[in-house]
Amino acid sequence: MYLGLSIENSVINAAILNDCGDFVWQDSHSLDHDKISNLLEICGALVANAAKAHPNLSQSIAVSAQGGFIGQPSPPDGLKCLAGTDLKANLQASLGRAVALASPGQALALYESRFGAAKDSAVACALYLDNHVFGGVTFGQKLWRGANRIVGAWGHTPLAWPVPHELDGRDCWCGRTGCLDCFLSLGGLETEYHNITQTRLDIKAIAAAADANDLVASSVLQVLDDRIGRTTAMIINMFDPDVIILGGRLAGLDRLYQNVPRKWPGYLLVERNETKLQKANQDVFTLAKGAACLAIDPAI
Numbered sequence: 057m058y059l060g061l062s063i064e065n066s067v068i069n070a071a072i073l074n075d076c077g078d079f080v081w082q083d084s085h086s087l088d089h090d091k092i093s094n095l096l097e098i099c100g101a102l103v104a105n106a107a108k109a110h111p112n113l114s115q116s117i118a119v120s121a122q123g124g125f126i127g128q129p130s131p132p133d134g135l136k137c138l139a140g141t142d143l144k145a146n147l148q149a150s151l152g153r154a155v156a157l158a159s160p161g162q163a164l165a166l167y168e169s170r171f172g173a174a175k176d177s178a179v180a181c182a183l184y185l186d187n188h189v190f191g192g193v194t195f196g197q198k199l200w201r202g203a204n205r206i207v208g209a210w211g212h213t214p215l216a217w218p219v220p221h222e223l224d225g226r227d228c229w230c231g232r233t234g235c236l237d238c239f240l241s242l243g244g245l246e247t248e249y250h251n252i253t254q255t256r257l258d259i260k261a262i263a264a265a266a267d268a269n270d271l272v273a274s275s276v277l278q279v280l281d282d283r284i285g286r287t288t289a290m291i292i293n294m295f296d297p298d299v300i301i302l303g304g305r306l307a308g309l310d311r312l313y314q315n316v317p318r319k320w321p322g323y324l325l326v327e328r329n330e331t332k333l334q335k336a337n338q339d340v341f342t343l344a345k346g347a348a349c350l351a352i353d354p355a356i
């Protein structure tokens with residue numbers, strides 16, 4: 057029995073994967089305060105509930121989080137308590153268990169390669185597009201973690217094949233400029249619309265406006281198609297995966313699955329490509345389930 061947790065802003069989700077490959081338990085709990093003591097308390101309660109429901113729980117657990125990785129900056133609009141925190145050390149001390157940490161992109165890649173759209177794929181890449189941009193790569197249904205545990209950190213690589221105006225004034229929270237996180241995050245999309253209209257709409261409202269023939273909204277989404285097209289083309293040139301999975305709230309835009317692959321011929325070295333673009337499972341427990349898959353791996 058393997059337990060995974062996902063810390064998703066103020067909610068922590070939990071899922072258990074059994075030895076037969078079935079998810080047999082899930083639970084979630086909201087934080088009361090943005091304090092590390094409260095976060096550890098909630099994680100402890102979820103682990104206790106899991107161990108009560110399934111006493112033969114593995115000693116090691118895994119956690120998906122957007123911040124709290126020692127030596128890495130944390131998103132400023134995420135949990136403040138994760139900034140500058142060694143989340144792994146705190147969890148291990150608090151829970152008395154070995155803990156593996158993964159980014160949402162890594163947890164997503166692992167879930168999809170074991171149970172989702174990439175379960176038959178030798179090489180799969182995941183791109184998690186939500187408040188921030190994360191990625192992950194699996195080879196043979198196994199997460200490639202890397203020497204620094206940052207495989208898939210495309211959110212902080214530059215936008216591929218930029219046009220001149222895309223090189224200006226894109227300050228990223230990581231301290232650099234021009235990162236993908238500035239272009240492909242929810243905030244990046246909303247800023248794009250706001251800069252033209254001085255009106256701030258969320259992604260659902262922008263999509264609805266485009267459907268109602270709002271020319272600015274349509275244009276912003278066409279640019280998004282192209283930017284995700286360039287980003288995924290760069291990933292194909294780098295890893296040549298069988299499938300690229302899009303997750304997070306931006307991945308809910310159905311137009312992407314038709315429009316993005318149409319961009320690829322302009323950027324790939326081959327005229328016909330076999331890589332598929334697929335939408336991730338939209339279940340709210342997907343990242344917790346991906347973390348549970350990581351808990352099986354002894355390479356904590």
Ligand SMILES: [Zn+2]
Nearest residue numbers: 212228230235
């Ligand atoms: Zn950055």
